[in-house]
Amino acid sequence: MENLWEQGPQGSHTLLFKREPSPQKVWRSVLTLRAARSAVYKLGSGHNSREAATTEHGGFLVTHLIFQHLGATSIDDPDFDWDSEVLEKIPALVPELVRRLTHEIVTRYGPRPQIRSAFQSAKTCRELARHVLGDLADGVALPAPPAKERKPRRPNTVPLLVDRRVIKDGAPLRYVGQNEPERDAVEEWLAEDERRRQATWVNHRTKPILWAYDEQQYSPSGLVSKMWADAGWDDRPVANQGTVRWFQSEGLSLWDLAQRIHSAEDEPEDES
Template identity: 25%
Template sequence: MVDHLFTVSGSSAMPVSPTGLAAEGLLERQHLQEWVIDNPQVLGEAVLVITAEFDRWADTDGVPARDRLDVLGLDATGRLVVVELKRGTADRDVHLQAITYAALVSRFDIDTLAQAHRDFLARRGQTLDLEASRQRLLDHVDGDWSPELLQRPRQVIIAADFPKQVTHTVVWLSEMNLDIDLIQVGLWRVEGHLVAGFTKVYPTPEVEEFTLAPARVEAKAAAQKLEERSRAQNAVHVLVGAGLLPDGTRLRLVPRHGVTDSIRDAIAVWVGEDANRSTATWTNDTAKPLTWDADGNRYTPTGLANHIFRSVTDRKADGIQGTTWWGIDTARLPDNVDPEEWATLEGTDLATLAKRLRGTGKDWTRMHALLETIPPGRWTTYGDVATVIGSHAVPVGTHLANCGQCPAPWRVLTAAGRVAAGFRRVGATHSGAPREILTDEGVRFDRDTAATEARLTLDELRQLLES
């Protein structure tokens, strides 16, 4: 949780006092619940809200109708997300409520969920027939619909605070391979406005990686399938979030994870019958980023890998990590990209790229601040800028070419000291080609290459950013 919050004006920082939902007259159902429904990202990546205030338990379990599940979601791995909300400090047995609801929804099938989603949308003034509701759920899942994963819901408890009885129990349950997230909601009044914050207090990334992940590796087949899908889905989100691959990037099929040598050989023969089966085109869409050249349809990396596996073997794939199957074909150079940096990506699969880029994003504030400090008559490279701000040369080049508001983008060149192919736009306040502007600023060129003595070193760039 945020320990200290300030309003800042230059060198002055004034503390902001926290408040609470109850103190502000805000309620769980009418307010906190609506915040979550409107902003499902607080529940995790790519969560679709299926329903809220659900109480149709079919009476088979003797659950009174007054017991309502606050929010039920579906993530892109095909797993249900059970959400319990408390506007104040959570009750000592709140985790038991969440577990009870998780047990109940674990018996749901696609038809039950589709009907619940249709009814939920109808209550909110949206019309969707049952079949369209069903298809919406299927489309949201990365890969095949898995009844096994529905039996393992993830639970999320959101509250202003948690008593030790809850945190201690949740830690133990997580170690026993039951997934429960604790999210703390805070409220502040800032200059007449209420500001809400949601912070995941358990499990932290370190706990997930070093404590929970080893236990899940040893779990049953359903948990293993979840891990594979989660990694694939996360890889796509990382790549789109970092903006590494420009739309139109060509990918080549290299079956890796989840197949034997004999199946690889069979896929190679099958691909040999139609070369279009071996290529796909990337679009920066977290839902279905691949367009397969063989049929023109959109797929997830895992969905397309599974489709190819089934087409060749005539049996269902199980646990393929599709992001390992697709490598970058750098023969086609996108506009405004450094050729040397682009060439380094040749053959690298999507999963490996995501590992390199994890933690990066498309917040260009630091880069804009850096560019403002580069003096006339000096230049740097896409790769050096990326190193200093924690990104990659390719999205840096793409952003510079299309931003229109970046300070002096002409002072950023390729690693060879040349203006990137296709780079023409230099900003709304300047005209002329980048080389012409650099020459006017005093940078000497030998044919198309800028003089190395005018290039800033990495240390100089870092000092500029720090200043």
């Protein structure tokens, strides 16, 4: 360890740290780091997941850019107004730097970059800093915010099953209560007439349940709500997920069948 403190032109301490920084440089560096970290923290998750990742993993590079862009050459100048020329500009500059960094990463490393990995590479950080500082010096316009990443909305259970013709017309269905309060409230009423828990499937996009009790068609949730009301369940929930309560003879609910389709479509294709 004593070698670390070796002085002189070839000493370890001299090679690592060069000359000792002045108290003014140390203090201004501390103030700048604090202001930058505070601004990054306040920016938080922002409005875009990519920019959120940049604030989370790129805070130190953002601070480096602030130093280089605003005051690196003047940090030892006692006449330079560090407060107004650097510290007061940081809150407005940090969101811009985060957006520019995010844009550079997405542009140079693909539409789905690993932003965390980019900040773990010294070479990549140097390249990002060079490009961002170059754009700032040249007055390149701030990039538009990246579009929010949206996963395609999955189709609702009933239209999906109808469109795919997963269930044949006339296939038997059976109502199954999903929790103890529900079963306690409706079981006696169901037992009075077994047709009340029976239905058949109709490939209809809004009313696919043909209830055996009255031979009318309903939506899965609509029929469950009617059954709860007819059974006299005063404390029944306002809404319900009917597709988890109607089961095929094979033991799968309507919701289970839809999830099987989603899972199959989410699996990567076999390229072998």
